[in-house]
Structure formats: structure tokens, C-alpha cells
Amino acid sequence: MEKVLRAEKLTHTYSGGDPVIEDVSLSLSRGELYGVVGPNGSGKTTLLKILGGIIKPLKGHVEIRGKVGYVPQQIFVEEHFPATVKELITAVGGRASYDVLAQLHLHTIWDKRFVDLSGGQKKIVLIGMALSIKPSVLLLDEPTAELDVHFRKHILVFLKELSRQGTAVLMVSHDINFILTNADRVMVLCRKVEFEGSPTKAGEAVKRVFGMGVTVE
Amino acid sequence: MSEVAVLNLIIVSLTSSILGVPLVLKRLSLLGAGLSHSALGGVAIAYLMGLSPLPTTLIYTLLMGILIYTLSSRGKVSGDAVIAVLFTSGVALGILVLGDHSHSEAHLSEAILGEPFKVSWYDLILSIFLLLLTLLFILRLRNHLTLLCFNEDLAVSYGIRVDMVAYSLLILSSLSIVLAVKVVGVLLASALFVIPAMTSLFLVSGFGRAVLLSSAVSLICTSAGVIITERTGFQPGGVVVFALLLMFMASFLFNQVRSRLQ
Ligand SMILES: Nc1ncnc2c1ncn2[C@@H]1O[C@H](COP(=O)(O)OP(=O)(O)OP(=O)(O)O)[C@@H](O)[C@H]1O
Ligand SMILES: [Mg+2]
Numbered sequence: 001m002e003k004v005l006r007a008e009k010l011t012h013t014y015s016g017g018d019p020v021i022e023d024v025s026l027s028l029s030r031g032e033l034y035g036v037v038g039p040n041g042s043g044k045t046t047l048l049k050i051l052g053g054i055i056k057p058l059k060g061h062v063e064i065r066g067k068v069g070y071v072p073q074q075i076f077v078e079e080h081f082p083a084t085v086k087e088l089i090t091a092v093g094g095r096a097s098y099d100v101l102a103q104l105h106l107h108t109i110w111d112k113r114f115v116d117l118s119g120g121q122k123k124i125v126l127i128g129m130a131l132s133i134k135p136s137v138l139l140l141d142e143p144t145a146e147l148d149v150h151f152r153k154h155i156l157v158f159l160k161e162l163s164r165q166g167t168a169v170l171m172v173s174h175d176i177n178f179i180l181t182n183a184d185r186v187m188v189l190c191r192k193v194e195f196e197g198s199p200t201k202a203g204e205a206v207k208r209v210f211g212m213g214v215t216v217e
Numbered sequence: 218m219s220e221v222a223v224l225n226l227i228i229v230s231l232t233s234s235i236l237g238v239p240l241v242l243k244r245l246s247l248l249g250a251g252l253s254h255s256a257l258g259g260v261a262i263a264y265l266m267g268l269s270p271l272p273t274t275l276i277y278t279l280l281m282g283i284l285i286y287t288l289s290s291r292g293k294v295s296g297d298a299v300i301a302v303l304f305t306s307g308v309a310l311g312i313l314v315l316g317d318h319s320h321s322e323a324h325l326s327e328a329i330l331g332e333p334f335k336v337s338w339y340d341l342i343l344s345i346f347l348l349l350l351t352l353l354f355i356l357r358l359r360n361h362l363t364l365l366c367f368n369e370d371l372a373v374s375y376g377i378r379v380d381m382v383a384y385s386l387l388i389l390s391s392l393s394i395v396l397a398v399k400v401v402g403v404l405l406a407s408a409l410f411v412i413p414a415m416t417s418l419f420l421v422s423g424f425g426r427a428v429l430l431s432s433a434v435s436l437i438c439t440s441a442g443v444i445i446t447e448r449t450g451f452q453p454g455g456v457v458v459f460a461l462l463l464m465f466m467a468s469f470l471f472n473q474v475r476s477r478l479q
Contacts, residue, residue, distance in 0.1 A: 052374045070374035078242050080418040082427040083363050091360035092375055113422040114367075126371075133375060 001029035003065070004136045004168045010050055010060035012043075020046050022192050024060075028137060028168040033159065035183030035199070036172045039210060042190045044172040045073055048139050051170070066136025071126045073141035073172075081115050085125050088114060093132025100132045103158065119146040127155070131162075138162065140171040144178055156182060176206060218446060218453065222336040226453060227439050228344040229400050230409045232351050232393045234435030237414030238428045239386055242366040244296075248285065248387075249407030251300035252394045255281040255307030257403050259395070260328045261314035271340070275395050281307070282391035286383065331402030333453045344396055351389050355428060358382055363424045401454030409435070412461040419472040434464050 005028040013019045021043035028034055038044050049055045051062055052070035085106060089097045101107055104124055109117060114125060123146055130138060143159075144152050160182075163169050173179050179186055180199040188195040188205040195205030218226075240248060259277030263270040281303055289296035315325035355362070361382050364372040372379050390410070397406035417430035442457030449456075 049370070053376075054370045054373050067376075068374070070371065072368070072370060075368050075371070077367060078244065080415075081242060081367065082418055082422050083367060083424045084422050087363060087424055088367065091363045111422070129371070130374075 001032075003027050004030050005051065005065070005068075005170075006063045007051060008060050008062075010047065010057045010062070012046055012050060012055070012057045012059075019058075020191065021050075021189070024189070024193055026187060026193075026196070028170060030136075030168060031163045031166045032168045033163045033182060033184045034168070034170045035179035035186040036170065036189055037174070037176050037179050037186065037202075037206065038189035038194075042209075044189055045141055047189065048141050048170070048172055051137075052139050064137060067133050069130030069133055069135030069138045071123075071130045071138070071140045071143060073145075075122070075126065077115055079115060082113060084111055084113055085117075085128075086110050088125065089128050089132050092129045093134070096134075097128070097132030100128050104128050104131075105154075120148060120151055123147060124151070124155075135167060137168045137170065140169065142173055143171050144173060144175050152178075176210075180206075218334060218443065219336065221338060221341050222334055223443050225336045225341045225344050226333060226400055226443065226457070227436065228341070228348050229393065229396045230413075230435045230439045230457065231432055232344070232348045233397050233406075233409035234413035234431045235351050235355060235428055236386070236390050236393060237410035237412075238417070238424070238431050239362050239366055240390060240410055241414045241418065243383075243386070245390075246407075246411050247297055247300050248282070248390065249394055249410040251285060251304045252278055252282055252391055253398050253403050253406035254304045256395050256398045256406075257311030257315075257328055258307035258309075260324065261310045264324055265314050271343075271395070271399065274398075275392060278395050279388060279391045282387050283384070286387050290383070328398070329403050330452065331398065331400050331405070331454050333400050336400070340396070340399065347389070347393055347396065351393070354385055354389060358385070359425065362386070366424075401457065405454045405458050408458045408461060412458070412465050413438070416461070416465045416468045419468040434461070438464060 007027070008025050010024045011019050011022050024047060036044055036047070048070070050057045052068055054070065089101060093100070101110065104127065106125065106128055109121055114122065117125065123143065127140070127143065143155060147155060159169050171179065180202060183199055185197065186199045186202050187193055188202055188209055190209045194209050195202055240246060256274050256278045259274030260270055262277060263273035285299050285303055288294050288299045311325060311328065315328070361372070361377045364375060364377060365379050365382050369379055394406055397409050401409065413431040413434040416434050417427045421427055421430050438460035439457050441460050442453055445451065445456045446453040
């Protein structure tokens with residue numbers, strides 16, 4: 001299978017402290033749905049930022065074919081930030097991003113300011129922004145946090161369709177069930193890679209890292 | 218006021234009001250105040266070394282702006298602390314050099330209060346040039362600027378050269394703050410940036426519209442200020458900033474009432 005992302009032996013420390021991730025390697029194939037789970041502070045966001053080119057790792061390197069879309073875990077924006085949903089999405093992808101709006105049902109909030117949206121709506125706009133660069137790899141940090149049941153389902157269907165069309169999707173989530181039931185392959189991260197492989201075999205590593213078992217629905 | 222002085226005042230406040238929007242959104246509102254005060258240091262150095270004041274102050278302030286931004290954006294020191302340090306050191310330098318000699322006291326009060334009537338063709342041409350550069354910057358890099366102000370991490374992930382955009386904003390702001398200091402003085406210069414921007418942010422949605430409205434607010438207040446100055450003989454800087462403040466309060470109240478009603 002054609003690889004669209006290859007990361008080798010990533011190690012990173014913030015301002016000279018202890019490594020927050022160490023020797024993390026992974027690769028993504030076209031159209032793969034990949035999940036990363038791990039406890040708070042285990043380095044998931046750091047890993048995603050390195051893959052998204054936002055921070056340079058201390059060691060290791062990342063190779064990507066095509067573009068990478070990044071959806072942050074959370075985002076703080078000035079209270080009076082005037083930009084509308086339309087402005088933000090077209091600022092990223094130009095007119096070509098209009099179809100992203102339709103796919104994500106964003107046209108109802110098209111002319112609203114980003115700051116006036118609910119937490120879940122903000123998340124969807126951030127996903128829309130990432131998609132409008134037509135990425136070959138989509139990185140999502142906590143895509144389902146703050147989403148209601150309805151939108152969770154909607155996003156899931158959408159991500160699956162996206163991967164069917166060939167986009168590799170990497171999602172980080174605290175929702176272990178969501179990851180284990182939907183990803184093709186998972187990583188259990190706790191500074192180092194504790195497990196990588198099929199979700200059906202991840203149970204033991206999850207138990208070890210989180211100190212408790214998870215029953216997959 | 219002479220025609221050159223009027224035109225210069227209008228152009229300088231227009232440029233400031235345009236740059237004010239991204240500055241406020243990038244949480245750099247204090248940068249204007251910091252830079253205008255450190256401009257005083259530039260005036261002092263020019264006086265001390267017998268250099269021509271405007272070019273010296275432009276270069277000095279530009280360097281200070283780059284220093285402030287580089288220190289704070291590299292995360293070494295918090296932005297407001299850096300600004301506070303440079304702020305006061307500029308003033309200290311100004312008072313030390315200009316406040317002491319009997320001849321130079323005039324320079325100090327001119328720098329603090331501005332010299333709105335002493336405007337040369339040279340100043341005007343510089344102001345026009347800066348306005349054109351600012352327009353070019355805003356029009357060409359509008360999308361990049363919006364995303365940079367929105368979230369720097371995201372902007373980086375889209376492949377935007379954030380340093381290039383941020384430093385362009387910084388350089389334009391440093392230069393226009395010096396021109397603003399020359400017209401309305403150290404104490405009021407940053408008002409020309411921050412007040413019209415905040416006024417417009419209370420009222421509209423859309424980055425482009427905010428910039429447009431900020432310029433409109435600035436044009437209206439400056440023109441009103443010029444007319445009032447002609448009639449009363451007050452200092453134009455004070456009058457313009459007072460007009461801006463009235464607009465600001467009106468838009469703040471409007472915004473409050475509107476959000477209560479919703
Ligand atoms: N900008 C930063 N500066 C210094 N340390 C940081 C920074 N960002 C994260 N860290 C540290 O790095 C470690 C990993 O953080 P990271 O955000 O990658 O974890 P995470 O797995 O995403 O956690 P969460 O599940 O809470 O989102 C933490 O110990 C955190 O304190
Ligand atoms: Mg995280």
C-alpha cells in the first residue's frame with residue numbers, strides 16, 4: 001500500500017526537559033484510519049504537532065506525500081475576532097473550499113463569526129479549514145470532544161468516506177471506545193509506543209497504560 | 218493648519234487605523250504604546266549625536282519593535298514585560314538627554330506633545346509612501362494575516378510563512394508609529410491605532426469589514442478634529458483622540474445594548 005506519511009524515531013523535549021515523546025515511529029497508508037490513544041500528558045498533541053510541521057522534533061524526521069491538514073485540540077481566539085466562517089475557510093483554501101462547506105453542513109453558519117459559535121461548531125469549522133487544503137493526511141486532535149451524539153456520528157461517517165476516497169486520517173482521542181471500534185490500526189502512546197497494531201489486540205496495552213480495562217461495545 | 222499638515226494628519230491616522238486591526242487581534246495593542254514611548258529614546262539619541270531626528274527615530278524604533286517582537290515571540294520573556302521595559306527605558310533616555318539642557322527642553326515637549334503644525338513635504342511624502350505600503354500589505358496578505366491572527370500554529374500548518382507576515386506587520390507598525398508620534402506626540406500616538414480598531418471590532422463581523430470600518434472611523438474623526446481645530450485653536454492631536462474616544466464609547470454602548478436585546 002502506498003505510504004503517505006512516514007515518521008521515524010521522533011524524540012522531542014520542551015525547553016531542555018525530559019523527553020515527552022521518545023523514539024516514536026509510524027507510517028500511514030493512503031486511506032487508512034489510524035487512532036492514537038494515551039493518558040493525559042502522554043505526548044499525543046506533541047506528536048501531532050510534529051507531524052503537522054508546527055514544531056520541529058529534537059530528533060527524527062517526518063516525510064509526507066502531499067499536504068497535511070491539522071485540526072488542533074483547542075484554540076483560543078480573541079473575544080472580538082471578526083473573521084466569519086466563510087472568511088476563515090476561504091482564507092485557507094480559496095473558492096475551491098466551497099464544497100467542504102456543503103459536505104460539513106456549514107452553510108447555516110457561513111456568515112457567523114467564529115467566536116460566536118458553540119464549541120462543537122468551532123471544531124467542525126476547524127475540520128473544514130483543514131480539509132480545504134485538500135490534504136492527503138488529516139491529523140485530528142480530539143475530533144469528537146465537545147460534539148453531540150448526532151454530530152459525532154456525522155463526523156464519523158464523514159471521516160470514513162474521506163478515508164475511502166484515499167485520505168489518510170490520524171485521530172487522537174480520549175474516547176478509547178470510539179478509536180478501538182472505528183480505526184483500522186491503533187497506537188497506544190505513553191511517551192514511547194506501548195502498542196501498535198490491530199485494535200482488537202490493543203486491550204492489554206490499554207489496560208497497562210490506563211490501569212484499567214476497556215470493554216469494546 | 219497648513220494643507221500639508223492636514224493631509225499628513227489624515228494619512229497618518231488612516232495608516233494607523235488599518236494596522237491597528239491586526240495589532241489588536243494579535244494581542245499587540247500595547248506594542249503601539251511601547252514603541253511610541255521608545256521613540257522618545259530615538260529623539261534623544263539623535264539630539265545627543267547631532268543626527269537628523271526623523272530618520273534616526275525611524276531606525277531606532279524599528280530596531281526596538283523587532284527586539285520586542287523577537288524576545289516575546291520566541292517565548293523568552295512575556296510580551297507585556299518586554300514592552301514595559303522598553304517603554305520606560307525610552308522615556309528615561311528622553312528625559313535624561315532632552316530634559317536636562319535648557320535648549321533641548323523644547324525638543325522634549327515637542328516629542329511628547331507632537332508638532333502637528335511643523336509638517337514638511339518630506340514628511341507628507343513619507344506618510345503617503347507608508348500608506349501605500351500598508352495597503353499593499355493588507356490587500357496582498359489579507360488571508361495570511363487573518364489566519365496568523367486567528368492562530369499561529371494553524372497558520373504554520375497551512376504552510377504560511379508566519380515570520381514574514383508578522384515582521385512585515387511589525388515593520389510597518391514601527392514606522393507608522395514614529396510618523397504618528399511626530400504629529401500627535403508620544404502620549405497619543407497609540408490611540409490612533411487601537412481606538413478605531415476596537416471601535417470597529419465592536420460593530421462588525423468580517424476581517425475585511427473591520428479594517429474598512431476602522432479606516433472610516435479614523436477618517437471621520439480626523440476630519441472632524443481638523444475642523445474643530447480650525448475653529449477653536451486646540452491642539453489637533455487632543456481633539457482627534459477625543460473624537461475617537463466618543464466613537465469608541467458609542468460603539469461600546471451600542472454593542473452592549475445589542476447583546477442585551479438578543
Ligand atoms: N508548550 C509546551 N511547553 C512545555 N511543555 C509542554 C508544552 N506542551 C506540552 N508540554 C508537556 O509535554 C507533555 C506532553 O504534552 P501533550 O500536550 O503532548 O500531551 P497529550 O497527550 O496531548 O495530553 P492531553 O491528553 O491532556 O491532551 C506534558 O507533560 C506537557 O506538560
Ligand atoms: Mg493533547
